[in-house]
Amino acid sequence: MRDMVKVGLMGLGTVGGGVVELLAKNRVEIAQRAGEGIEIAMALVRDPAKARGLDGAIPRLTTDPEEILADKSIGIVVETMGGEEPALTYIKKALRRGKHVVTANKEVVSAHGQELFEAAMIHRCHLMFEGSVGGGIPIIMPLKRCLAANDIDEVSAVINGTTNYILTEMTAKGKDFAEVLREAQARGYAEADPSADVDGLDAARKLAILASIAFNTRVTPSHVSTEGIRAVSSADPRYAAELGCVIKLVATARQDDGAVRVAVAPVLLPKDHPLAAVNGPDNAVLVRGRPVGRVVFSGPGAGRGATASAVVGDIMEIVRQRTRPDKSQCTCFTTKEVLAGSGRPSPFYVRLRLPDGHGALDRATAAFAARGVSLASASRKSADGSGYEFVLVTRSAAEDAVRAAAAEGASNGAGWAVLNVLRMEDGDGAA
Ligand SMILES: NC(=O)c1ccc[n+]([C@@H]2O[C@H](COP(=O)([O-])OP(=O)(O)OC[C@H]3O[C@@H](n4cnc5c(N)ncnc54)[C@H](OP(=O)(O)O)[C@@H]3O)[C@@H](O)[C@H]2O)c1
Numbered sequence: 001m002r003d004m005v006k007v008g009l010m011g012l013g014t015v016g017g018g019v020v021e022l023l024a025k026n027r028v029e030i031a032q033r034a035g036e037g038i039e040i041a042m043a044l045v046r047d048p049a050k051a052r053g054l055d056g057a058i059p060r061l062t063t064d065p066e067e068i069l070a071d072k073s074i075g076i077v078v079e080t081m082g083g084e085e086p087a088l089t090y091i092k093k094a095l096r097r098g099k100h101v102v103t104a105n106k107e108v109v110s111a112h113g114q115e116l117f118e119a120a121m122i123h124r125c126h127l128m129f130e131g132s133v134g135g136g137i138p139i140i141m142p143l144k145r146c147l148a149a150n151d152i153d154e155v156s157a158v159i160n161g162t163t164n165y166i167l168t169e170m171t172a173k174g175k176d177f178a179e180v181l182r183e184a185q186a187r188g189y190a191e192a193d194p195s196a197d198v199d200g201l202d203a204a205r206k207l208a209i210l211a212s213i214a215f216n217t218r219v220t221p222s223h224v225s226t227e228g229i230r231a232v233s234s235a236d237p238r239y240a241a242e243l244g245c246v247i248k249l250v251a252t253a254r255q256d257d258g259a260v261r262v263a264v265a266p267v268l269l270p271k272d273h274p275l276a277a278v279n280g281p282d283n284a285v286l287v288r289g290r291p292v293g294r295v296v297f298s299g300p301g302a303g304r305g306a307t308a309s310a311v312v313g314d315i316m317e318i319v320r321q322r323t324r325p326d327k328s329q330c331t332c333f334t335t336k337e338v339l340a341g342s343g344r345p346s347p348f349y350v351r352l353r354l355p356d357g358h359g360a361l362d363r364a365t366a367a368f369a370a371r372g373v374s375l376a377s378a379s380r381k382s383a384d385g386s387g388y389e390f391v392l393v394t395r396s397a398a399e400d401a402v403r404a405a406a407a408e409g410a411s412n413g414a415g416w417a418v419l420n421v422l423r424m425e426d427g428d429g430a431a
Pocket of ligand 1: 010014015046047048063082083302307
């Protein structure tokens with residue numbers, strides 16, 4: 001392996017701390033995948049004495065940005081301070097000194113993207129900002145690369161976790177806006193000054209970034225017609241439900257007769273709309289393009305680990321472009337044992353045809369019990385002259401045991417037929 005790539009981190013709070021933790025935790029894999037090891041050489045903070053729980057992970061803390069900007073060994077600056085200034089000034093200085101920049105700062109990117117990209121081009125540097133929209137959801141790169149061949153008609157998104165949490169709670173519990181906002185502040189889901197979130201500005205900033213990429217034209221927050229959620233009362237979600245809808249703060253950019261229309265506003269969405277099911281602090285982005293059709297990205301829209309995932313992904317992409325420009329992009333670096341099947345216990349759905357006659361279900365239940373498989377339910381579905389169809393749902397069990405029990409009656413002359421055995425996933429797909 002070659003030398004370590006040195007990173008100067010500006011900001012060591014929620015996201016910056018997550019970046020440090022992720023780079024340390026997955027150090028070996030990150031080096032393999034990027035082609036070089038990555039280390040934080042120095043971090044800029046306001047208060048070096050603050051306890052951060054990152055002991056020894058960073059060789060040096062500083063309060064002087066020049067220490068990072070003037071250090072020639074630092075090739076990448078990661079800005080996770082937030083706010084417009086001094087972040088904007090530091091990013092510009094970094095680019096002018098030939099340092100690549102990764103930022104999660106939607107405020108700076110949405111309002112100053114043009115001058116930053118100009119500086120990046122002049123100084124032949126990367127400017128990456130995946131973490132600035134949608135936290136851990138990959139959306140900037142997919143729009144710029146994977147969907148780049150399409151004519152994009154629309155990007156609509158639920159991209160502010162605070163307002164989505166508030167609207168989800170108002171809908172579920174019938175509470176009013178002010179009460180849920182107070183609870184959200186107490187739980188850390190809303191800032192002490194919540195206006196950037198609840199008045200729609202944060203969503204407008206993120207929409208400006210997405211629209212600029214999707215439609216290849218500069219869109220800034222000042223273009224966006226912006227309405228927040230303060231006027232949504234506790235009655236509105238109830239009346240919306242009566243119409244088969246939910247209320248979401250939706251950020252939409254559409255191409256209309258060659259113009260791009262951009263708006264953030266509370267909207268009634270039919271319950272089967274892909275953005276309607278995005279609840280709590282989660283985010284989702286829907287892209288409609290031709291020929292691809294409708295594509296939806298969803299996941300955690302903020303948070304330490306999720307946003308660090310996007311920021312570190314950007315750092316790695318910069319390193320990778322340097323280390324692997326002419327090599328194949330194969331990423332099979334290791335040789336691991338590969339096994340067929342899931343291997344994990346889970347509940348199973350078993351559909352059996354049992355013969356007519358007393359005790360057939362008891363014998364089937366006993367066959368499962370004999371293999372250590374207990375049943376959560378058994379229900380008779382249909383009958384004809386010669387037998388019954390039953391659906392059995394097992395509790396969590398090994399697949400081999402379930403299949404063996406189901407097959408037993410079929411093979412030992414008990415007259416069963418196994419019609420289907422299907423694994424059941426749990427709610428988050430983790431079964
Ligand atoms: N939090 C999220 O889930 C999330 C998600 C997506 C994007 N983002 C974006 O990521 C950025 C960082 O957010 P965050 O939540 O990590 O913020 P944060 O927890 O408030 O951390 C900010 C860090 O920057 C340092 N800092 C701030 N101003 C400074 C200055 N003038 N000079 C030196 N250091 C300064 C602070 O130093 P001290 O520690 O010494 O005070 C702190 O370490 C923002 O642009 C935000 O919009 C955040």
